[in-house]
Amino acid sequence: EVQLVQSGAEVKKPGESLKISCKGSEYTFTDYWIGWVRQTPGKGLEWIGIVFPGDAITRYSPSFQGQVTISADKSISTAYLQWRSLKVSDTAVYYCARHVAYSRSSWYKDVWGNGTTVIVSS
């Protein structure tokens, strides 16, 4: 079964750094884009960005550009979402999701990770 398994919940203080992970299994990790989605009660689901593990190309939403870093290590089939300096407003559930192109420019997310809860509080 194709799966994405995410790292566990985190509780951090403002200003701290954090890197969460998403490990793919039962498919060729380098053939698909992996993206990250944030979910909060106030703003709902927001797309953060994606990485293509085959060549590490990344794309970001303008809203998140410069705020986070997305990367991947294809040798261990794992994608990452990283913060240098967390803010209280980064408190959310973060999902990774496999992105599949079904036409030249249209995509869907067919496999999702189990979610990582990040709480940032002083």
Added chain:
Amino acid sequence: DIQMTQSPSSLSASVRDRVTITCRASQSISKSLNWYQQKPGKAPKLLIYAASSLRSGVPARFSGSGSETDFTFTITNLQPEDFATYYCQQSYSSPPTFGGGTMLEIK
């Protein structure tokens, strides 16, 4: 960014009912529209892509239609496991954006 507006934001229905959710895009998105189901504490699940294509393995009681700016999502013969929150999402232009969700509750 393209804004996606879903209505209603919540809906009460009974088992075996038929329900319809609408999703409107702030500009034309052709048929680049996906629908997801999310249950509490779980990740979203893809149900429909390209506005009307049913994902393999998804029951045929789920359907979608529409194009350009106006889309509908319908569940016929509601089953107990269908009570969840549903989201539309456009993939026409980056960044992909989601609707605010429709919470489907048992009446």
